Amino acid sequence: MEYRPEPSSSPGEVSAPWPQRWLERHRRAVDLAVLALILAYNQLVLPLTAASTTQLWLLETVSAGLGLCWLLRRNSPVVAFAVGILLAWAQLPVGPGSSVLPADLLLALLVHHLASARRWAVSLPCAALVSAWVVGAFIPVIRMGYSRLSLPTLCVVAVLWAWTAGVLKRTRRAHLAALARNTECRVREAELRHEQAERQERSRIAREIHDIVSHGLGVMVVVADGAAATAASDPDRAAVAMRRVRDTGREALGDMRRMLALLRGEDPRRRCRCQSSLRYKLKGAILEVV
Numbered sequence: 001m002e003y004r005p006e007p008s009s010s011p012g013e014v015s016a017p018w019p020q021r022w023l024e025r026h027r028r029a030v031d032l033a034v035l036a037l038i039l040a041y042n043q044l045v046l047p048l049t050a051a052s053t054t055q056l057w058l059l060e061t062v063s064a065g066l067g068l069c070w071l072l073r074r075n076s077p078v079v080a081f082a083v084g085i086l087l088a089w090a091q092l093p094v095g096p097g098s099s100v101l102p103a104d105l106l107l108a109l110l111v112h113h114l115a116s117a118r119r120w121a122v123s124l125p126c127a128a129l130v131s132a133w134v135v136g137a138f139i140p141v142i143r144m145g146y147s148r149l150s151l152p153t154l155c156v157v158a159v160l161w162a163w164t165a166g167v168l169k170r171t172r173r174a175h176l177a178a179l180a181r182n183t184e185c186r187v188r189e190a191e192l193r194h195e196q197a198e199r200q201e202r203s204r205i206a207r208e209i210h211d212i213v214s215h216g217l218g219v220m221v222v223v224a225d226g227a228a229a230t231a232a233s234d235p236d237r238a239a240v241a242m243r244r245v246r247d248t249g250r251e252a253l254g255d256m257r258r259m260l261a262l263l264r265g266e267d268p269r270r271r272c273r274c275q276s277s278l279r280y281k282l283k284g285a286i287l288e289v290v
Helices: 018-025 027-049 053-071 077-094 102-117 120-143 150-230 235-263 268-289
Strands: none
Touching (some): 027 053, 053 077, 120 150, 150 235
């Protein structure tokens, strides 16, 4: 029995390694786990960065909004990114010490998803916008001496890496889809060639059977004419001729059956020998009677 793989939900699921297939099957659980880890660490940092209760609640709202954008990014990546980047820019005027939060890591993840879902002409400006936000968010932190220049540089590199990984993922997915379409076209072309070959084979079989039947009937007509002509003057010869008609019909019918059996899958050389033998017998019967 031929083995056939089960259909997958995406073009690259069968060829992907098992960790990636597991992540694809449990995408919602993975999203919730990532969001829970980031927000848990964010809750530990917020009380240390917020200078007042009002500022704390504003940062909580921004963090919750970023988390909601992360969960809804699969429905509308562009809208989710637009809302997320607006919340990130709204976070800057709250205070210099709270311009960068752990929840802002979701911006890089949004860039990654946007690059994997949309063209680079859409995702690249978004990555540049996040990089500009990183620079603007770290300027007051560097001025206060809380960070060095290497940290914002590393964050910009991380955003560009997230965008590059998303573009490579989208390119691989498109390549696998093209391979699937190419394979489907090849299979369809092979099926059409097979159907055409079957039609040609049926036509050839019909011609060969027509030759056998016409040869057999021709011999039987000739022998029957000879028997009818000699029936009055030589009844014994006419009886022999009629028996020859009977034998010729039986031989032609048996040879046609054997050839049909050979046409179903046996050696073509045996089929040719069968046809040659049939023609030889029919010619012999004609020469014997006439």
